[in-house]
Amino acid sequence: xxxxxxxxxxxxxxxxxxxxxxxxxxxxQVCLNSQVLxxxxxxxxxxxxxxxxxxxxxxxxxGNLNLVKILLKDGVNPNNVDISGWTPLxxxxxxxxxxxxxxxxxSGARTFPKSIGDMIDGPHIRRIDSVTFExxxxxxxxxxxxxxxxxxxxxxxxxxxxxxNILIEPEDIDLNRKTGLITSSYQNKSKIFIVGDIHxxxxxxxxxxxxxxxxxxxGKWKWGKGQIVFVxxxxxxxxxxxxxxxxxxxxxxxxxxxxxxxHLLLGNHEPMIFNNDLRYITDEYYSLCENLGLNYxxxxxxxxxxxxxxxxxxxxxxxNGFVFLHAGISPELIEMSLKAxxxxxxxxxxxxxxxxxxxxxxxxxxxxNKGVLWYRGLVADTSxxxxxxxxxxxxxxAFYNAKSFIIGHTEVxxxxxxxxxxxxxxxxxxxxxxxxxxxLLIKKDYxxxxxxxxxxxxx
Numbered sequence: 001x002x003x004x005x006x007x008x009x010x011x012x013x014x015x016x017x018x019x020x021x022x023x024x025x026x027x028x029q030v031c032l033n034s035q036v037l038x039x040x041x042x043x044x045x046x047x048x049x050x051x052x053x054x055x056x057x058x059x060x061x062x063g064n065l066n067l068v069k070i071l072l073k074d075g076v077n078p079n080n081v082d083i084s085g086w087t088p089l090x091x092x093x094x095x096x097x098x099x100x101x102x103x104x105x106x107s108g109a110r111t112f113p114k115s116i117g118d119m120i121d122g123p124h125i126r127r128i129d130s131v132t133f134e135x136x137x138x139x140x141x142x143x144x145x146x147x148x149x150x151x152x153x154x155x156x157x158x159x160x161x162x163x164x165n166i167l168i169e170p171e172d173i174d175l176n177r178k179t180g181l182i183t184s185s186y187q188n189k190s191k192i193f194i195v196g197d198i199h200x201x202x203x204x205x206x207x208x209x210x211x212x213x214x215x216x217x218x219g220k221w222k223w224g225k226g227q228i229v230f231v232x233x234x235x236x237x238x239x240x241x242x243x244x245x246x247x248x249x250x251x252x253x254x255x256x257x258x259x260x261x262x263h264l265l266l267g268n269h270e271p272m273i274f275n276n277d278l279r280y281i282t283d284e285y286y287s288l289c290e291n292l293g294l295n296y297x298x299x300x301x302x303x304x305x306x307x308x309x310x311x312x313x314x315x316x317x318x319x320n321g322f323v324f325l326h327a328g329i330s331p332e333l334i335e336m337s338l339k340a341x342x343x344x345x346x347x348x349x350x351x352x353x354x355x356x357x358x359x360x361x362x363x364x365x366x367x368x369n370k371g372v373l374w375y376r377g378l379v380a381d382t383s384x385x386x387x388x389x390x391x392x393x394x395x396x397x398a399f400y401n402a403k404s405f406i407i408g409h410t411e412v413x414x415x416x417x418x419x420x421x422x423x424x425x426x427x428x429x430x431x432x433x434x435x436x437x438x439x440l441l442i443k444k445d446y447x448x449x450x451x452x453x454x455x456x457x458x459x
Contacts, residue, residue: 054082060091060100068100078109084283085114094286096277114287120141121242121288122150123164125173125305131156133173135163138205138288147291166246167253167440168305175308182312182348184340186261186319192227193450194324194440196415196426197267198409200238200282202247204430208437211452219247221254227319228255231408232267232326232373236280236327237431245306266315266347267326268373273297274311274351302352314344315372322442323402327409328378328423330370334399335363343372377423379410380418393419406440416447417438417459424459 056076059067068088072078079087089109092101122137136151154161160169171177193214198205209215214223228251234244252262269280276297278286289296300307316325318340323329346363349355355363361378365371388396397405408427415426417439424447426440440459441450448456 003369004050006275013283015445020085041282054080054089056080057082057086057091060088060095060097060104063095065100065103068103072103072107078104078107079112081112082213085112085287086182087111090286090290094278094283096279111290113145113147113291115145116140116142116147116284116287116291118257119284119288121285121433123166123246124242124299125163126301127167127173127175127305128153138292138294140288140291146380147288149292149294164246166250172305172309175303182314182341182344183316183448184317184344184448186227186317188320189227189261190225190443191223192229192319192322192442194229194231194406194426194442196231196428196439197233197430198230198238199233199236199269199430200239200241200244200246201430202240202244205244206247208439211437212439212441212450215251219251221258221260223255223258223260225259226255227261227263228264228315229263229317229319229324229406230408231426232265232315233269233408233427234264234267235269237282239282239284241281242306245310249306249309263317263319263324264310264313265317265326266313266373267308270310270313271351271367271373273300307433312348314340315347315366316343318323318400318402320400320442320444321403322406323400323404324406325372327371327373327406328375328388329372329396329400329405330375330377331388332370333365333372333375334392334396336365337399338362338366340400374409376410378405378407378418378423380413380423381410390419390422393422397422402444414438415459417447421447421459 044429050213056068056071056078059071078089081087087109089101089104091110092104117140119140123135125133125135127133132153133156134151134153136149138147140147140151156173158172159173160167193212195205195208206219210217214226214228216222230248234248235241248262248264252264254444255262272280274297276295281296285296300310302308302311316323318324343366346359346366349359350363367373369375376384377386378393380387404422404424406424406426408425410425411427411429412425413435414428415424417424428435429437436450436451438449441448441456447459449459450456
């Protein structure tokens with residue numbers, strides 16, 4: 001505890017703020033990082049103010065609504081800008097704290113244009129009406145410190161057309177067309193290649209597929225009738241999300257023409273973006289959208305080509321007896337006796353606003369902490385308390401008539417097997433350049449960690 005010569009009279013703007021800070025320090029309901037706390041409170045013994053220019057920002061980062069209210073009531077300016085050019089409202093929006101956001105807005109909070117590096121994001125393509133669609137790019141020029149929206153409209157009758165080397169066909173713009181049932185099971189496929197969570201690291205994944213001769217140097221499919229599975233989480237963390245999505249979008253079409261198949265599964269970060277949860281997008285993506293008065297989530301809404309395409313994707317697929325999904329199968333989910341077809345249909349219906357209300361509770365569980373996008377219990381990490389018991393895992397494998405579960409979500413430094421190859425985790429941290437790029441190759445019942453076409457390690 002810091003000792004002072006006088007009482008709280010030396011503090012600005014009111015005694016109540018100081019009292020609240022002392023309570024905040026010693027109240028167990030809020031755990032403060034000491035560095036954050038020290039930056040919020042200047043040295044009391046020197047007589048400095050307890051509030052710094054970015055105190056309100058740090059209160060928002062801590063997620064403490066009561067502290068935000070008290071600071072605002074004590075007269076803290078809701079539009080103070082920190083060293084990054086961010087106001088408290090920026091942090092509330094970025095951290096998906098709508099409760100704090102609403103309080104700040106009621107106090108006159110706003111955001112300001114931000115200085116960022118050179119950027120161009122796109123194309124983003126969306127249907128305007130029955131006869132027109134638009135194509136737009138988001139751009140920032142750091143030399144003149146200006147963000148611009150480059151937008152063009154086209155008649156649907158112009159399709160098919162190539163936009164930024166991406167073939168857009170009439171069915172891609174037909175957002176109301178019936179897509180039919182999701183096929184969840186495939187048999188007798190000669191080879192499968194699996195890629196873990198990408199998180200916007202486009203260059204690494206492109207190189208991985210090229211080095212394994214799945215694509216050529218121009219990114220074109222050359223794997224014949226092979227199957228490739230992306231286990232979800234294309235969004236967030238990295239800076240090349242849009243490029244990655246269009247790459248998979250195009251690869252899917254090329255593979256189909258060659259008799260192969262691209263399976264893109266949804267991870268937990270796709271629904272986060274659908275639901276405007278922007279906590280993990282890069283600050284640059286957020287800032288560019290704010291500068292242009294756009295919402296990042298809106299770039300991928302149901303009226304956009306990419307947003308609609310993603311909302312048709314499954315969360316679970318089975319190929320040659322291997323079950324692929326983003327996170328895992330919990331014992332509680334197994335007790336619900338839901339086959340992959342049912343799980344995929346309920347999720348797709350929900351994301352396309354066609355959900356049968358009788359399925360709402362079940363769907364909420366599927367997408368919840370113990371559902372297929374979040375459950376981490378299949379990774380036998382000794383530091384975890386929620387690791388599945390092997391008898392429960394065997395029960396899950398038996399229910400799906402599966403050999404193994406192939407998952408992502410939980411990071412491992414190298415593709416790893418658990419429970420004697422009953423679980424394979426393919427999610428390496430791609431933002432870490434020290435981790436070798438790698439995928440999982442399956443041929444018949446044999447599995448390899450594959451770095452290049454000539455460099456593999458048997459699992």
